């Protein structure tokens with residue numbers, strides 16, 4: 001694979017900070033698009049010259065989830081079996097099986113989804129964060145026409161959830177964040193209401209915006225016990241909570257069990273937006289090319305490979321949606 005562009009994702013930051021215990025050294029970068037350069041023996045689904053977006057869930061088609069017709073939950077996803085190495089032969093662990101902060105990388109054919117040509121810095125973002133957020137609303141949350149949706153946390157994933165809710169016809173989309181500029185960006189992507197949680201109670205404000213009832217679907221894009229509880233109590237009876245923000249192992253939750261029972265509904269978590277890359281990426285690229293999905297808004301800056309460290313700083317501070325490395 002010739003990598004054309006690769007986004008700088010929180011998961012790369014987590015690898016860098018030691019939060020992922022795969023074997024060091026890592027080759028980071030996993031949100032990428034580019035062109036197939038050459039293929040190995042037995043590869044049939046892509047050929048040299050294909051423009052592809054990489055994904056980190058190449059479904060196996062064989063495991064118990066796949067066999068039950070739920071490949072988005074595949075328990076045995078494919079990665080390339082041959083490892084890339086440093087010049088001295090040291091094996092590298094590619095982030096999420098991809099490793100795309102490099103001119104070229106080696107992946108499994110199932111990790112490549114052919115899409116129509118489009119700006120790789122923009123559509124490559126479908127390979128991780130944008131798909132995770134958009135899919136949390138569209139696939140996991142099942143947001144549909146006329147629904148009310150609240151999204152807690154308006155970084156890249158939360159904003160993508162807002163964009164997804166708009167795409168599927170939600171009529172009320174409530175963005176919740178602590179920062180005014182993030183709420184403004186959320187509005188530009190389709191939020192119809194905003195809640196500044198530094199000044200008002202998020203649960204109360206979401207209820208007020210939904211006739212006193214709560215939203216049909218509430219998405220926690222932060223992934224902390226406090227925000228999950230807000231999501232839980234800000235949803236309507238029998239509504240759906242989707243957890244897409246990633247908690248740390250130390251976080252715990254204590255709540256009255258009767259509240260889970262009496263409020264009914266669905267409590268879900270969303271990995272990679274429950275996406276199927278071969279189904280979702282081409283469709284979303286089509287919508288982008290038609291001007292119906294403003295993916296370009298997620299590209300805050302375009303940088304070179306030497307600027308990744310500074311991009312991690314900005315990501316850590318929350319001052320960018322996405323820095324994208326162009327190669």
Ligand SMILES: [Zn+2]
Nearest residue numbers: 060063066074
């Ligand atoms: Zn499987």
Ligand SMILES: [Zn+2]
Nearest residue numbers: 009011128129
């Ligand atoms: Zn990622």
